[in-house]
Amino acid sequence: MAIINQATKELQVKVVYYGPALCGKTTNLVQVHEHVQAAEGQKGKLVSLATSSDRTLFFDFLPIEAMAIKGFRTKFQLYTVPGQVIYNTTRQLVLRGVDGIVFVADSQYDKMPENVKSFQNLEDNLRTLELNLAEIPYVLQYNKRDLPSAAPVEYMEYLLNNREVQVPSFCAASHKCEGVFETLNMITRMLLHKFINESQRKAA
Numbered sequence: 038m039a040i041i042n043q044a045t046k047e048l049q050v051k052v053v054y055y056g057p058a059l060c061g062k063t064t065n066l067v068q069v070h071e072h073v074q075a076a077e078g079q080k081g082k083l084v085s086l087a088t089s090s091d092r093t094l095f096f097d098f099l100p101i102e103a104m105a106i107k108g109f110r111t112k113f114q115l116y117t118v119p120g121q122v123i124y125n126t127t128r129q130l131v132l133r134g135v136d137g138i139v140f141v142a143d144s145q146y147d148k149m150p151e152n153v154k155s156f157q158n159l160e161d162n163l164r165t166l167e168l169n170l171a172e173i174p175y176v177l178q179y180n181k182r183d184l185p186s187a188a189p190v191e192y193m194e195y196l197l198n199n200r201e202v203q204v205p206s207f208c209a210a211s212h213k214c215e216g217v218f219e220t221l222n223m224i225t226r227m228l229l230h231k232f233i234n235e236s237q238r239k240a241a
Contacts, residue, residue: 039136039232041109047099048109050228051116051134052221055159056141057151058120061180064211065141066094066117069221072214073098079112093119093131100225111232113225120155129162137228138175139220141211142197144187153196174227177206178220183213 040049054062070083079099086093097114118128140159142152160170179193190208198206205223209216 040134046109048111048232049097049114050111050136050225050232051114052137052139052224052228053131053135054115054117054139054141055128055132055155056120057143057148057155060120060141060143060148060152060155061178061209061211062117062120062141063092063094065139065178065180065209065217065220066096066115068211068214068217069115070096070098072218073100075099093117093127111225111229125158125162128158129165132162132166132168135168135173137224138170138173139178139224140175140197141178141180142193144179144181144193145184146186146188149188149193149196152193156197171202174224174231176204176220176224176227178209178211178216179206180209180211180216182208182216183210 039051041047042049054065056062067083070080073080075098081097083094083096093116095114095116097112099110099112116131118124118131138159140156142148163170163173177197179190181187190206194203194206198204205227207216207220207223209220211217
């Protein structure tokens, strides 16, 4: 849930990168942190909360060219969740207050069961938090497209985007920073449009 800071005139929006273990969530955040265009002093440190075999990353940033909503600048908080099954409680904690989701899928054929299971886990965890994926802006990223074992995009669309309302999806090779910002730009645009529409409805 977006937080409005009246003192700093900022709207804080939380985006969570979700997906199976080793799919490229961490690589996405590292690439964004290294390359994002933010105003001087307006990019937080990349923080890593490590467990024994997995970790949660997060940082926030205020883009140089962010749309203002009623005079408020938008600060984005980006988080990853640990992909391993044993850290499900941590995933639920990270999802609290989420505004938008980037689901990162591993394009390798042998990872398809893990992708599907992780997506179902996302929906289950949202329900536990009394949230509904249908009401949260989200996008899909098909990562590791540069690997020879990558499944066809059409197959991944069938597995992960085969629903009444399809969401934007992007091909990526996050370690090369390919598709990383296209994915991020879309989810931030969807969130801004959602908040603009909501603020207009309240004003009407």
